[in-house]
Amino acid sequence: MNLALFDLDHTLLPIDSDYEWGQFLCRVGAVDAAEFARRNDAFFAQYQAATLDPVEYLEFALGTLAAFEPERLAALQQQFMTEVIEPAIRPAARALLQKHLDAGDLVAIVTATNHFVTAPIAKAFGIEHLIAAMPEIVDGRITGRLHGTPTQGQGKIAHTKAWLEGMGKTLEHFDAVYFYSDSHNDLPLLSIVTHPVATNPNAALTTHATAQGWPLLHLFND
Template sequence: MTGSPSTVAAFFDMDRTVVLCNTGRVYVQDMRSRGEIGFMQMLRLSTILFRYKLSMIDMNRVMVHAANALEGQTEDFLEGRCEKIFDERVRQTVSSAAVEAIEGHRRLGHKVVLLSASTNYMVAPLCKLLNMDDFISTRLETAEGKFTGDYVQPMCYGKGKIHWAREYADEHLIDLPNSYFYTDSYSDLPMLMEVGNKRVVNPDPRLRLHATIKRWPVLHFER
């Protein structure tokens, strides 16, 4: 690898990579336990999340519906709820192997950055817990502390991750061809192609096949 360590970033996806759960599913389960949604609603949302992991759904349409559902709700409410869910349900699934990888990059002088399709309300607690340098995530639009029912485009998903990663790289003088990206999802293939060092972690079937064909490193992060 060439280039100064200070110009290299290690980007990490969150779900099934740094944490060994799907935080969207955890959030839905929490809503169900509070009686906020019925069984059929939970089943429908779980199906959407499953199709998302297989890259079989238009996530921008899903995000529109999710943002609309929060219109008028306070940002403080969602922030507090996500912090509580993180502490009670997500923190315990943090992968020790992921933590070791993060610390390894930190020792090399690399920036360590979470890069996730989840909203900042779920990503921020993990970033803080692991003392990572920064995070890039999907952001909901707010006005005067309340959600407007829209989100900041593009969503940090698929090619949208490239958009936000490039913007971050320009701002922080990061050399993407010398940087790293750790992910489990085939939907992140565009971002994997953007960096010079691909790290496939606990891959879904489509990404595993692609990684095998391309002879990319495949890692297994466990608790």
């Protein structure tokens, strides 16, 4: 059996679901648009520059979720999927996932974006296993705090290994381990798998992948 791991934003999706969720909340009037957009844009710029404090950002995002009743959150989540995510899912991404599923590989999405935003996206792709930043939930409500540690950078390695250990497996259990990502922020995990694939790579990852002889895959050039 092989293991196939996938980043989500700009890898399987041609958009950043985390950023787009914030834009969506502003557009539908669920948050103070000017203030939220200012902070969200600043965090997004930090992410692109690899200077983001993941806990600070996640607790900003999760704090926004905590302001809503669960029923309202569920309705917003469904509207977001219908209006933003489903139109962005491309056949090439589905086909790549299906290739690994048809081969009998164990497939998982490993993303720094929080579980609330990404769980329905993984379901839409038909992927059972999702490794994502977990919100703390108390009495059925998101508190605004992060549960555990971020799933970013080195955190993707730790969370992936913990997920595998829960199934009695390690990375060494598999004949081949693939990881598809667009970002240099994922170099820690890309560097320890047997088959790193720079997928829709940003400039920094393109340079690194080319130097290392890693394959470059462009899913969204159509």
